Amino acid sequence: MSRSQPSPQPDAAGRVYRRLWGYSAAYRGMWAAALVAMTVYAGSQTAFVYITKLITNQSFVDRDMEFVRWMPLLILGIFFVRGVADYVATYSMSWVGRQVIKRMREEVFGKFLALPTRFYDQSSSGALLSRLTFNIEQVAQAASQVLTTLFKDILTIIGLVAYMFWVSPRLSLFVLVVGPLIGVVIRNLSQRFRRYSTRIQNSMGDVTQAAEQVLEGHKVVKVFNGEAHEIAGFERVNENNRRLNMKLAGAKAASAPITQLVAAIGLSSVVFFATREDLSGGMNVGEFVSFIGAMLLIMAPLKRLTNINGPLQQGVAAGQSIFELLDAPGEDPGGDRRVARAVGHLEFRQVSFLYQAEKGQVLRGIDLVVAPGERLAIVGRSGSGKSTLVSLIPRFYDPTEGRVLLDGHDLREYRLDDLRRQVSLVSQDVKLFDDTIRANIAYGAMRDATEAEIEQAARAAHVLEFTQRFPDGLDTEVGDRGVTLSGGQRQRVAIARALLKNSPILILDEATSALDTESERHIQQALEALMANRTTLVIAHRLSTIENADRIVVMDHGRIVETGSHAELMARDGAYAALYRMQFAGDAAGAGR
Ligand SMILES: Nc1ncnc2c1ncn2[C@@H]1O[C@H](COP(=O)(O)OP(=O)(O)OP(=O)(O)O)[C@@H](O)[C@H]1O
Ligand SMILES: [Mg+2]
Structure with missing residues (x-):
């Protein structure tokens, strides 16, 4: 090890x-x-x-x-x-x-x-x-x-x-x-x-x-x-x-x-x-x-x-x-509960988590229910445990205490591959494989997707917009031996991949890096398409995402300190209001969109 x-x-x-x-x-x-x-x-x-x-x-x-x-x-x-x-x-x-x-x-x-x-x-x-x-x-x-x-x-x-x-x-x-x-x-x-x-x-x-x-x-x-x-x-x-x-x-x-x-x-x-x-x-x-x-x-x-x-x-x-x-022991394959398509009801019950005993708890007593189809924004200072919280859903880690439930059953009851089929992930830093853009979209279990399905996902994610300029279109090679895509373009490919997967649960770890307004607008549109009709947990760094969320949870030192809508939380004038003034106010001032 x-x-x-x-x-x-x-x-x-x-x-x-x-x-x-x-x-x-x-x-x-x-x-x-x-x-x-x-x-x-x-x-x-x-x-x-x-x-x-x-x-x-x-x-x-x-x-x-x-x-x-x-x-x-x-x-x-x-x-x-x-x-x-x-x-x-x-x-x-x-x-x-x-x-x-x-x-x-x-x-x-x-x-x-x-x-x-x-x-x-x-x-x-x-x-x-x-x-x-x-x-x-x-x-x-x-x-x-x-x-x-x-x-x-x-x-x-x-x-x-x-x-x-x-x-x-x-x-x-x-x-x-x-x-x-x-x-x-x-x-x-x-x-x-x-x-x-x-x-x-x-x-x-x-x-x-x-x-x-x-x-x-x-x-x-x-x-x-x-x-x-x-x-x-x-x-x-x-x-x-x-x-x-x-x-x-x-x-x-x-x-x-x-x-x-x-x-x-x-x-x-x-x-x-x-x-x-x-x-x-x-x-x-x-x-x-x-x-x-x-x-x-x-x-x-x-x-x-x-x-x-x-x-x-x-x-x-x-x-x-x-x-x-x-x-070395492999991943726990989970229980034998099967699920073809989950409803998307998520519940965290008294969840605590630590990476290493010496480093102390990263999540403490999290209680959170996310309704099917709800769009939940998670905000909080860097290191407050946002990424850790969402990484429990596809079971990258298991809680050290408490339970996470999907549709009323502990995640550990589900077969691991079935569970992961329910979850799409678009992370902050998208890593593409050395292959064509098409293969990167129709990756893994989706490699049998039809031409039309792939094109549709690519269009909705605004991928076609930039691939049209490439002579090989979607068949352009990316990675070490191919063209280098920008961060925003890579993210759009990841969004197309998530669209094609069409899973009931979506996890988005938004990029903190500022994109230019043009890409931002494209990505926002792509994300809107992606978030429709699924349970979405988005670690939000963009004002627009927060404003469109059904509910916002604010994390601090591994705890949920506030929950509510943007207006409610602003009225309370607590942690969210302080964070908002620090992180997003500039955004709001500059946002003439
Ligand atoms: N793989 C890991 N092993 C050990 N400790 C980790 C690991 N990942 C994160 N941590 C620690 O856990 C805490 C929470 O990290 P996490 O990544 O969840 O924060 P975050 O809220 O997502 O922050 P950011 O907004 O900067 O992405 C931090 O103190 C971090 O140092
Ligand atoms: Mg993070």
Whole structure:
């Protein structure tokens, strides 16, 4: 949930492996191909060692001319088989790895959509995105590259060790004494890797987040001359990332030489042992050469096994952070009450709400009834809880105390998708998707809307007015790869979307930013069309909206402090009158409309 993850515990590592296995277990065919290929590969290594024995004894010692003629072909044949096996093994393991990546990305993306709003409040999108990209890619390294090496090399080692025992059990037993030494070194290094790689992942998230912040807020940075501050901040996380990476690089760089040194000590003692006939029990030249050959061939896979620990542990750390996300509880799906179209009667009963216990209550004891078709304006100072109040209706959050009822039933009784079908939302800052204007209007469940329905919504929301000037009309692309719409134009698209949805409840969070009179007039007309015949809760910043409302509630510090019509509230000369003089009087003076 948060970006700081604990470093993986050994039993946690086991859990991650088992779960990763769960992702790839379905691809039995590819696994089988890989296993067969790896077995063949390992066998070819042992066969090669055996051939060295034959070559030494028959070609050089016995001078067997028949064998000498066939020997080159034999060598070529072995390498050909080995090459094909290597290719098949690497390819099929990569295939499984890419499948795992794809499936995990699907699941993580699906989870992004299923998480409760609170989750997004508590985690940065940079950290979440790096799970989808960076962490999943690392898991794939564990799934394909690591397993390829692991299986193939272990099989190779088994084959070669078997050969060694066949040639000289005594000498082989001696070699086994050297083994644990290498094991200790490997263990030591692997623990270091694990520590660093978790921290590197976290610091990578910091880097992404720092960059994302300036990308999104570049205008603020420029206008407030925040460049130096941002650069200094970035330098900190960037340097931290470099430092951690260098520690990992240091551990990695030391790993190979140390392992080789240990192996060299082993090799020299084995040669000493083997050349003492009284100790080794006697070997012929071919046996000795092939035995040493087998030992040398074992060193490479052993070295790879020690190096594999880095990506392997990175994979575990990455896997853990992904599974932590996947295991985070999703949204409460609600009860099983179905509703096709609600009447639109809303009631808040003694509703209190807090985002975080430390920050205190944001809504306190709200009692409010909104009749079907009523147009309710909510006003109040910034931070008084207006947006929070309306966000309870589509259940972005649930009240911490009290209940919200739709048509007499607690919102939690309804199936969540049914409930949300009853609610349209036009927010302060409209985010359009990278798609055509038409697709943005007929978004989500409305993508099957007919041409005529979409056009009608677009006309009523005054969208056609500006799309007519585009050569592609409603099919103009917007977003990153398309045209940039103004705030007012985007809002009209959002209004068209809400019109098309035609839900019984409408929530409007009016933009505080002043629009020019022309757009304002268009938007006002579009909104009038939208608000007709539905229960509307509008967080009002425009005088015109307030004046047209059936009722106004005034919020302050999470409470409803006044309720009534504009005239009633002005007559009372309380909080509303004060707010009106502060916020809207200028509006009224300038409003010659
Ligand atoms: N996601 C959140 N997590 C934690 N606290 C929040 C969150 N959203 C809002 N708050 C806090 O809750 C309080 C009410 O915020 P809210 O957004 O409801 O105010 P508002 O009346 O809509 O203000 P504005 O008119 O500026 O939009 C504020 O103190 C705010 O800091
Ligand atoms: Mg708000």
